[in-house]
Amino acid sequence: MHPQIKQNVPAVTGVLTILSLAFVFGAALRIIPSTVLPYNSGLIAVIPHLNAVISLTAIVLISAGWYFIRNNAVEKHRYAMVTSFGLFVAFLGLYLYRVTLEGPSPFLGPDAIKTYVYLPLLAVHILLAIVCIPLLYYVLLLAVTRPVSEVYATNHRRVARIAAPLWLVSFALGVVVYVMLHVVY
Template identity: 70%
Template structure:
């Protein structure tokens, strides 16, 4: 199985990206019926706050991974990036669960702020999140299917230099969105 993925990283990346984005858009556009999932009020209430903590933790682990690879600590880098990806998956599952059952959270602040700050900020956050999905799958699949000495001959490093900052910005903007929705207003 690993050999088949190793030889088809772009195709597997494409397949995983299509599946992931279909789930996200299916949830956001209310295509996935809410009746498919149990409605647990306590969980739905806590998800935004939990996802903010997950996002902040992911920001730390991504930065740690970046630091470790610059310092030449490949194993620590690998662990930090795996933790970052697991945090992202947990975030996404919780987010999708909430959006499927409740829909997107409306902005409760002033209309002027919504139009000129919140919506552009949210659009950038969403765009970066969408762009990050295939980049993350690609670098993770390259790393997961090759021994360390072989990774250096792939595009892992080049793509990761794009993916990591975009991932950090997306998570950071997500925390700002959370603050606007649940703390400021």
């Protein structure tokens, strides 16, 4: 990894966060024109299901990464967490592709369920996902720009203790939202 990144992890985290959130809000608010992406109806139809599988896999990997680091299996931890971050990127890319072309999925259930269950769950899921973006970039950049022996001298552990549970809850709520949108209603 480039030494400039190692020396400027907070700044790089900030730039990556701003760019990521610009894409997220650009897609969600329909600022990004749908004409910039090719339309593939088959892919669009499977994205919610694929993202549910990605989310469940990420939950398993994040949990495994947590287990591995508690048992001093650092390389396994690193592999699990970097892989789960890759899944997060894939999830987000697929989600943004679908939302840019189709907009958000409408909730077809009863209004009372939508108001008192679905929308609060969705709001917490979205808020946690937004909060996780800079935390994940930060801990990932600290980990990948240093040898393992140097990571212990950084804020990686302290921030990861906040990021990992929030990330798990965000993915879990995403699965609940999926079930409400595509299975139950």
